[in-house]
Amino acid sequence: MAQTSTDHKAHTPFFSRPGVRRVAPFALITVIALVFIFENRTSIRIRLLIPVVTMPLWGALLIAWGLGMLGCAFTLRRRSNRHSQRPE
Incomplete structure (x- = not known):
């Protein structure tokens, strides 16, 4: 009997799935x-620039990390939109 696509997906190991391989790192x-933060x-x-503020180092690192994640999200979203539009 031939395997269907649902049977094949049921036996795929968890860490070899494409979604997991992208999210794990x-x-x-x-x-x-x-x-670390x-x-x-x-x-x-x-x-x-002009003012000097005193704050916990974890707050400054968290702000920098958040801005980096935001920039990464915008870059990835823009790149995926560019590739999804195909010229006809």
């Missing part, structure tokens, strides 16, 4: 970055 890097709890002085 992102999740690992995110966990490592968040551990929250381990740095000292207060520091940061110059923001």
Whole structure:
């Protein structure tokens, strides 16, 4: 008897699925970055062009990480939209 596509998917190992292979490195890097961020709890002085602010280092690192993730999300979304439009 021939295998159907649903039978084949049921036997595919979890870590060899394309969605998991894309998300796993992102999740690992995110966990490592968040551990690094929250381990740095000292207060520091940061110059923001003109004003000088005092804030916890974890806050500054979290803001930088968030801005990096936002930039990455915009880049990936823009790239996927560009490739999905095919000239006719």
